[in-house]
Amino acid sequence: MRFETTTIKDIAKxxxxxxxxxxxxxxxxxxxxxxxxxxxxxxxxxxxxxxxxIALSLKERRSHSxxxxxxxxxxxxxxxxxxxxxxxxxxSGYHVIITQxxxxxxxxxxxxxxLASRSVDxxxxxxxxxxxxxxxxxxxxxxxxPIVFFDRVSEEINTHKVIANNFxxxxxATEFLIKSGYTKIGHFTNAAHLSITRERLEGYKAALxxxxxxxxxxxxxxxxxxxLIQDEIDAAVKDILKLKERPDALFIAQDKISTSTLLALRKxxxxxxxxxxxxxxxxxxxxxxxxxxxTVVRQPAFEMGQQATQLLIKLIESKHPVTxxxxxxxxxxxxxxxxxxxxx
Amino acid sequence: MRFETTTIKDIAKxxxxxxxxxxxxxxxxxxxxxxxxxxxxxxxxxxxxxxxxIALSLKERRSHSxxxxxxxxxxxxxxxxxxxxxxxxxxSGYHVIITQxxxxxxxxxxxxxxLASRSVDxxxxxxxxxxxxxxxxxxxxxxxxPIVFFDRVSEEINTHKVIANNFxxxxxATEFLIKSGYTKIGHFTNAAHLSITRERLEGYKAALxxxxxxxxxxxxxxxxxxxLIQDEIDAAVKDILKLKERPDALFIAQDKISTSTLLALRKxxxxxxxxxxxxxxxxxxxxxxxxxxxTVVRQPAFEMGQQATQLLIKLIESKHPVTxxxxxxxxxxxxxxxxxxxxx
DNA sequence: TTGAAAGCGCTAACAA
DNA sequence: TTGTTAGCGCTTTCAA
Numbered sequence: 169m170r171f172e173t174t175t176i177k178d179i180a181k182x183x184x185x186x187x188x189x190x191x192x193x194x195x196x197x198x199x200x201x202x203x204x205x206x207x208x209x210x211x212x213x214x215x216x217x218x219x220x221x222i223a224l225s226l227k228e229r230r231s232h233s234x235x236x237x238x239x240x241x242x243x244x245x246x247x248x249x250x251x252x253x254x255x256x257x258x259x260s261g262y263h264v265i266i267t268q269x270x271x272x273x274x275x276x277x278x279x280x281x282x283l284a285s286r287s288v289d290x291x292x293x294x295x296x297x298x299x300x301x302x303x304x305x306x307x308x309x310x311x312x313x314p315i316v317f318f319d320r321v322s323e324e325i326n327t328h329k330v331i332a333n334n335f336x337x338x339x340x341a342t343e344f345l346i347k348s349g350y351t352k353i354g355h356f357t358n359a360a361h362l363s364i365t366r367e368r369l370e371g372y373k374a375a376l377x378x379x380x381x382x383x384x385x386x387x388x389x390x391x392x393x394x395x396l397i398q399d400e401i402d403a404a405v406k407d408i409l410k411l412k413e414r415p416d417a418l419f420i421a422q423d424k425i426s427t428s429t430l431l432a433l434r435k436x437x438x439x440x441x442x443x444x445x446x447x448x449x450x451x452x453x454x455x456x457x458x459x460x461x462x463t464v465v466r467q468p469a470f471e472m473g474q475q476a477t478q479l480l481i482k483l484i485e486s487k488h489p490v491t492x493x494x495x496x497x498x499x500x501x502x503x504x505x506x507x508x509x510x511x512x
Numbered sequence: 513m514r515f516e517t518t519t520i521k522d523i524a525k526x527x528x529x530x531x532x533x534x535x536x537x538x539x540x541x542x543x544x545x546x547x548x549x550x551x552x553x554x555x556x557x558x559x560x561x562x563x564x565x566i567a568l569s570l571k572e573r574r575s576h577s578x579x580x581x582x583x584x585x586x587x588x589x590x591x592x593x594x595x596x597x598x599x600x601x602x603x604s605g606y607h608v609i610i611t612q613x614x615x616x617x618x619x620x621x622x623x624x625x626x627l628a629s630r631s632v633d634x635x636x637x638x639x640x641x642x643x644x645x646x647x648x649x650x651x652x653x654x655x656x657x658p659i660v661f662f663d664r665v666s667e668e669i670n671t672h673k674v675i676a677n678n679f680x681x682x683x684x685a686t687e688f689l690i691k692s693g694y695t696k697i698g699h700f701t702n703a704a705h706l707s708i709t710r711e712r713l714e715g716y717k718a719a720l721x722x723x724x725x726x727x728x729x730x731x732x733x734x735x736x737x738x739x740l741i742q743d744e745i746d747a748a749v750k751d752i753l754k755l756k757e758r759p760d761a762l763f764i765a766q767d768k769i770s771t772s773t774l775l776a777l778r779k780x781x782x783x784x785x786x787x788x789x790x791x792x793x794x795x796x797x798x799x800x801x802x803x804x805x806x807t808v809v810r811q812p813a814f815e816m817g818q819q820a821t822q823l824l825i826k827l828i829e830s831k832h833p834v835t836x837x838x839x840x841x842x843x844x845x846x847x848x849x850x851x852x853x854x855x856x
Numbered sequence: 857t858t859g860a861a862a863g864c865g866c867t868a869a870c871a872a
Numbered sequence: 873t874t875g876t877t878a879g880c881g882c883t884t885t886c887a888a
Contacts, residue, residue, distance in 0.1 A: 225566045452798070533859070
């Protein structure tokens, strides 16, 4: 035993009560005399007694904590979402355990299983880009683990979901470029099977269509590692530079891909980099400092984290099995940068 | 009971053994027949048995997990350090529980106490800017909780520490500005009592002294919220703009303060912002994109996380009480930006 | 080689 | 109102 923690037994012994009396006094039991309660509470206070949450978890099969699985903490969107998650969780008496998958399916599975076996009361998850098969999650969900998806969701599991209005974001970002005079608009995005990829691509296509610009498949680059690996982005940029009809603008559908692309452009072809119009999803706070400047689609990350957590806690604390689920869609915000305003 | 987890009891019942036999078989016991062991292991494999880590923790007083307390996950330095921590921890069979204090002392205490009561086997911590009094940590440490400090350390507790060479970083960043022709160099930094603040300030002073530039107290701004609150930085910038002798350059001693200052300059006085020379601590990957460009002091965050974790695990797994402690100091890296090279 | 039983810290059904 | 006891899942003496 590493720590000499005081237990309920110590209190009982010191005060001459039974452990159950002490237990009842501590948890504000009703079936106990005011006097005893007072004595126990005072003593507990004096010796700074803290109940052992592990013992509680073992007993109650719950831990008053929720698990979070994101791809990457260093991503602005996710770190802001985590802040939203914590803001609600703490106020509701839950602790938050954060894990990251690094866009790796195996790591994701390990994290989820660890969280589940540690008796988290529920799970908030945004899927890794490698996660196509989520049967492992499905079986956990069927066993009764409350799960709420956010950002990268899956159709395969029927539960609450919180997403940004990805179609709108893609549409507005693309249309903004079009209205600024660009016509050859490339699209860098995530792995093809992700929900966010599909939705943002739809928005992109819709904007093109509205303005009678034909969709060009060779303008779309799916980056499986979501910008985590700079080489992948460098290659994508090189690829579009090789096209006979180089894009004159890019709509980039993800936080890390946006910044990685800017870095790649800077390295590869400065002249081109300065001329190209860029709009992209990012929650970076420093985007206004970027040169070349970009127009930004910002997701309400903090609010998404909050709402997902509220839904999860509702699920956890529900007395009856929940069968009605909702998908909350929050609007994105287009922050235009004056210098992107017009094609140079 | 939410989950229908299979327990050792279920296996025992199904196989007609006692729970203790199953337990022994599962943990590769010696005092058990090969035959029984095989049967149990096969069956456990078949039903995908997973031991309940909570029960194990309760029994063994350890959890094979380490707790991490940082100020803010969204800070580049910390998210990179966390990646380093995880890389070592996972390979050594430890899980990592991340918490953030938001530079708030009370939150820090809550996090640490929660982690401790959850039986983390050890703690990695970088102190919040509000944490002057760390007696709460001290008493935990005296009770036997292994602690390793990184980045923001304290003298008050005698244990392993991992820091960057903050003096060097401060010296080089300041001298670089001097060599670029700047002479009126301001200094934005963290709360005064932090170890990193003192060390970086010393580096700054040493560089000034080496080049016979007098130290000017009114050029130093201590930002207690470490850049978390933009208003504080805006005010600091306004303050130095009011000085009769405006600084012509700034050495900024922290990640978030660096970016917040750039944002403040951009908002407040564009002309001044473009002329001023800036060098600052930051681990941002997108610093090359910044305009105005800045010269960067980069800390080896990933390696710091790794080394701190190695030290912690050594502490945790040591058979004998450890009495010799070391402080590892890792060198910073100065990344000069051509445009900062010369005073305009 | 195996099983019975105690115990980690706590709660709660049941008895008194 | 209070105490006794069993049990959450697991390990580990002690006995057989």
